[in-house]
Amino acid sequence: MGTQFRWSFMHVVAMALIVLSLSHSSMLVSGAYYKEIHVILINMLEPGKNLHVHCKSKDDDLGDHVIGYNQKYTWSFHDNLFDTTLFWCGMDWTRTGGSTVSGSFEIYHAKRDLYRCSSYCTWGIREDGLYSFNRATGEWEYFFGWPSMTSKGAGMKP
The missing domain is CATH 2.60.40 (Immunoglobulin-like)
Known part of the structure; x- marks a missing residue:
């Protein structure tokens, strides 16, 4: 059961990183970081x-x-x-x-x-x-x- 929780936690972390990465990219595309x-x-x-x-x-x-x-x-x-x-x-x-x-x-x-x-x-x-x-x-x-x-x-x- 402990291993199952660990994998689930790793999936949540991975998804969070993907979401943060995509939101960061969309800010770049929208010009937030460009003059x-x-x-x-x-x-x-x-x-x-x-x-x-x-x-x-x-x-x-x-x-x-x-x-x-x-x-x-x-x-x-x-x-x-x-x-x-x-x-x-x-x-x-x-x-x-x-x-x-x-x-x-x-x-x-x-x-x-x-x-x-x-x-x-x-x-x-x-x-x-x-x-x-x-x-x-x-x-x-x-x-x-x-x-x-x-x-x-x-x-x-x-």
């Missing part, structure tokens, strides 16, 4: 030029937004446990003369940006492409070029 990450998009095109953006991740669709010249759009989140968080944004704007410039960009990719950006991933959107702000140097660094230029009336591709 908050902020993504900031700044329209640096030129006065009068609006930037249309639609950002999403696997889990979140942030919707359509119009960013006026020298304005910004910001959102924040916590990276997941496996550092696989990925947000991409479709963007477009219209050049003087009517042609539309559009592209889709991985705007936050945890494996690339978690340490590069730290808590703030700041992007300047310009006519020649997207620039990332390097906090260590205090400089804007060219990061992505615009992949397409289409005729007036063309929209963002899904």
Whole structure:
């Protein structure tokens, strides 16, 4: 009878450890141990030029937004446990003369940006492409070029 009690007690301890381990993991997944990450998009095109953006991740669709010249759009989140968080944004704007410039960009990719950006991933959107702000140097660094230029009336591709 003493052995049966000992096994039962060991099972209870094992289950308690499993439950504690799982609850600890869920806190990690929820971001309790990870710092908050902020993504900031700044329209640096030129006065009068609006930037249309639609950002999403696997889990979140942030919707359509119009960013006026020298304005910004910001959102924040916590990276997941496996550092696989990925947000991409479709963007477009219209050049003087009517042609539309559009592209889709991985705007936050945890494996690339978690340490590069730290808590703030700041992007300047310009006519020649997207620039990332390097906090260590205090400089804007060219990061992505615009992949397409289409005729007036063309929209963002899904």
